[in-house]
Amino acid sequence: MDNAATSALQTAMTARKESRRSVLVLGLGNILLGDDGIGIHVVRRLVTDPETPPGLHPLDGGTLGFRLMNAFASSDATLLIDAAQLGEPAGTLRLLELDALDRHIRRAGRVSAHEAGLVDLLMLARLEGCNPAYLALLGIQPQRIDWDETLSLPVSRALPDACRMAIDTVLQWQRAA
Numbered sequence: 001m002d003n004a005a006t007s008a009l010q011t012a013m014t015a016r017k018e019s020r021r022s023v024l025v026l027g028l029g030n031i032l033l034g035d036d037g038i039g040i041h042v043v044r045r046l047v048t049d050p051e052t053p054p055g056l057h058p059l060d061g062g063t064l065g066f067r068l069m070n071a072f073a074s075s076d077a078t079l080l081i082d083a084a085q086l087g088e089p090a091g092t093l094r095l096l097e098l099d100a101l102d103r104h105i106r107r108a109g110r111v112s113a114h115e116a117g118l119v120d121l122l123m124l125a126r127l128e129g130c131n132p133a134y135l136a137l138l139g140i141q142p143q144r145i146d147w148d149e150t151l152s153l154p155v156s157r158a159l160p161d162a163c164r165m166a167i168d169t170v171l172q173w174q175r176a177a
Contacts, residue, residue, distance in 0.1 A: 021055060021076065021077050021134075021173055021174045021176075021177035022055045022057060022075065022076070022077070023055060023056055023057065023075070023077040023078070023079060023134070023170045023173055023174065024057050024059060024071060024072070024075035024077065024078045024079070024132075025042075025043055025046060025056055025057065025058045025059065025078075025079045025081065025166055025170065026039075026043075026059050026061045026068065026071070026072070026078060026079070026080050026081065027039035027040045027041075027042050027043030027044070027058065027059065027060055027061055027081045027082075028040075028061045028062070028063070028080060028081065028082040028118060029062070029063070029082055029083055030062065030063050031149060032147065032148075032149060033145050033146065033147065033148070034142070034144050034145055034146055034147075034148035034149075034150065034151065034152060035083050035090070035140075035142030035143055035144055035145055035151055035152050035155045036083050036142060036145045037083075037149075037151070038081070038082070038083050038140045038142070038151060038155055038158075038159070038162070039061070039080075039081040039082040039083065039140075040060050040062065041151065041159055042081045042138075042159065042162045042163055042166060043058035043059060043060055043081065044058075044060070045159065045163050046058040046163055046166060046167070049163060049167070051167055052167060053167065053170060053171055053174070055170070055174060056166075056167070056170045057075075059071060065118065065120055065121055068121060069121060069124060069125070072121060072125055072130075072132070073125060073128070073130040075132050076132050076133050076134070077132050077133060077134035077135070077170075077173050078132045078134070078135050078136075079135075079136055079137075079138060079166060079169055079170065080118070080135075080136070080137045080138065081137075081138045081140075081162065081166060082118065082137065082138075082139060082140070083139070083140055083141075083142040083145065083155075084096075084104065084137065084139025084140065084141065084142075085141070085142075086139055086141045087141075088141045089141065089154070090141050090142060090143030090152060090154035090155060091140065091141060091143070091152075091154030091155050091157055091158035092140070092141040092158075093138065093139070093140055093141075093158055093161055093162055093165055094138075094139045094141075095136055095137075095138055095139075095165060095169060096136060096137045096138075096139055097135070097136040097137075101135065101136060101137050104137065104139070105118075105119055105122060134173045134176075136169060138162060138165055138166055138169070140155060140158055140162055141155075142155060143155055
């Protein structure tokens with residue numbers, strides 16, 4: 001390949017990389033409450049994971065609720081990661097999108113302080129018309145939510161799969177861009 005063709009190919013590849021959808025991956029929860037902190041553990045791992053693609057922006061949202069509105073509103077794609085009561089065995093992962101996400105939010109309601117914040121954030125974004133084009137919740141079934149800084153064994157074992165599912169979701173959204 002000559003220099004002009006190589007240069008054109010490199011320019012096209014750079015433009016393609018730059019056009020990839022930027023995806024906010026928002027980890028939610030309280031790391032002082034055992035499995036409730038799984039969302040934070042996932043985003044912390046994504047920061048150092050060599051497989052994390054360009055355009056994936058992990059953010060530790062903790063229990064901030066609708067104080068995250070600026071980050072949420074400025075993103076055209078957001079993956080929320082949180083402990084979620086799925087009625088499944090501990091460590092089970094579920095990607096909830098569209099109607100499934102709405103049903104989960106209506107069913108879960110305001111069970112804990114940060115769930116109230118998440119519900120309020122999603123409702124405010126909807127009212128303001130700034131929901132991202134792509135939005136999903138990666139929910140992980142907790143075993144225990146109690147004062148503890150470590151994850152339970154089943155949730156800890158699900159951590160690598162949760163990271164992989166987050167990366168796969170981001171890549172899927174980026175390909176759709």
